[in-house]
Amino acid sequence: MAKSLLFIPDISGFTHFVQNTEVEHSQHVISELLEVLINANTQDLKLAEVEGDALFFYKENEIPSQEKLLAQIETMFTAFYSHLKLLEKNRVCPCNACATAPDLQLKIVVHCGELQFITVQEKRKPFGQVVIEAHRLLKNSIVSDNYALLSDEVSKTIGLPVSYESKLYHFRESKDTYDTKEIIYLFSEISKNKLKLTPFAIPEVVDFKCSPAIVLTKEFEIPATQLLEYITNYSYRHYWAKGVDKFEYNPGEVTRLGTEHVCVIDGKRLNFTTVTKKASPDEIVYGERTTDVPIHALYQFFVIKSLPGNRCLLTVEIYPKSKSIVHKLMLFLLIKRVVRKSVKASLDNLEAFVRNDAIA
Template sequence: MEKSILFLPDISGFTEFVEETEVNHSQHVIAELLEILIESNIAGMELAEIEGDALFFYSEESIPSQEILLAQITNMFTAFYSHLDLFRENRICPCNACAKAPDLKLKIIAHCGEVEHIVVNGKRKPFGRKVIEAHRLLKNTVKDDSYALLTKELAQEVDLSFYYFSKVFHFKEGENEYDGKNLEYIYSLIDPLKLNLKPVPTVKTFVPDKSPNLHLQRQMNRSAAKLLSLIMDFSIRPQWVKGVDRFIFDGNEVNRVGTQHLCVINGKNLSFTTIKKAVEPSQLVYGEHTTDASPFKQYYQIYIITPISDIDCKLEVEVYWTMKWSIFGRILEPLVKRKVRGNILESLELLDAI
């Protein structure tokens, strides 16, 4: 029987969350990152299992070359930390989970050996002593949370020096005892600054060049952070936004600057993008922009939340637009303004009642 590679990327850094929103957002963040890691599997390994915050890959009776193995590890770390930069730059939500997301770490454990298989629910999965050893190695004495760890057995199989050194890697030796047996390995701490991280797409802050076409405000009976989480949550939108048939969005993604969703109005899909606008440091802000909403050429709706107490806040809604047709638009605009105002006022009533 030929040896197989066992490859486990594991995300660490989240503590327990109490608030329901933080639990939901932590799950969304982890789901996004796991998808990023799966997409960065350039070595063609099989995904055996998603194990909470970790993935279990393997290649049956196949071990990639040293070059491919190191490229695979580098690619995963680069994709992971590039996505964390995206979280950091485009975050809107102030919850603990979203605030801590950029501090997450990745470790990768890689082992090899002869692997047996079992069938569970019709799916064939790796099984046996080598699989257990690989999972045991997730708990080790490496004093960091961002590292690549390869067993010496795997390093010897790919002819990798125990002291291999490059821009990204600086391997050292280590060992730990598991079930009365010593497992020897080499490991390298991974510094994100030494990776060629992808640049974060520039997202411009909305800077209005005029006063809002509409400005409404209302005191809301909930904390500023809770109100923002309700406004940002597309799954709750149908309960309070008037005039929209339904919302289409990615339920596994945390809403942040650049996030897109569709509003279905009278059977027509309107694409909205999350934006940001500069406000006072004590205020929270959330905004959306579309060019699809007739009769508007541009339409911006901004929610600005000012804390009053732990259980109250002031919500201001600023709406900016330009009309598509210069002459006809000016004639139509007073009617459109009354309609938009009425929908927003009714929506705020429903939002406050949730």
């Protein structure tokens, strides 16, 4: 029987991350990272299982070449750390989950052997001793939490020398004993500084040369970070946003600079992009921009400042942008009246929602 490949990317630091951060945002972060790893699959690996913080891939009756396998490992490390850099640089939320996400690391374990299968709920799943060994290799004596591990069976199959070195890889031999069976493996720590991380769009930081057209303020009897969650988590928007029929967004994504969502108002789709502007150190800023309006663009900023006693002050600033005299007249006649009324109603709804949620 031909050998099959077992390939397990495992996010290091997951247990500590979840236990010591806000649960919902930590779940979103891990979900995003797992999606990134799945999308980085270049070798047509089959996904057998999502195992919490890990992915269990396999390739039946085939072992990729040394070049392809090492390239696959590098691709996943590159995608993983590129996304962590994106989360770090474009972060809006100050919660522990979003702030400590860049501390997560990745390890990849690769094994091979004769693979058996069982069928569970009409789904064919890898089974057997080689599967057990692959998962036990995750519990090894390597001090680092950021490495690629190839079992001796894999390294011999692809012809990987014990002393193999490249710009990224510096393999060393080690071994561990599992249930009296000794398994030898090669491992290489991976330096993210040697990865060519994927560039991402620089977030838009708006610098207005004028005062906002509309300014509304309201105090809330909750901490600033909690109010930010009610505003930036779009699953809450329908509870308080005035006049919006539907919100469309990625529910598995933490809102950050550059993320997008859609507001459907009277059948018209308004596309919004998250932006920011300069603020004081004691302020949290979340901004949205849309160009799907009769004028050139409309910016809406939520500026939250902490107050004593677990309270906060929310200031909403509206900046309409126009290029023509006609549009400027529209701003004066429409924005000042209609938008102010809508925003004020939304803030009243938000206050009522916060109060009712606290009681519940």
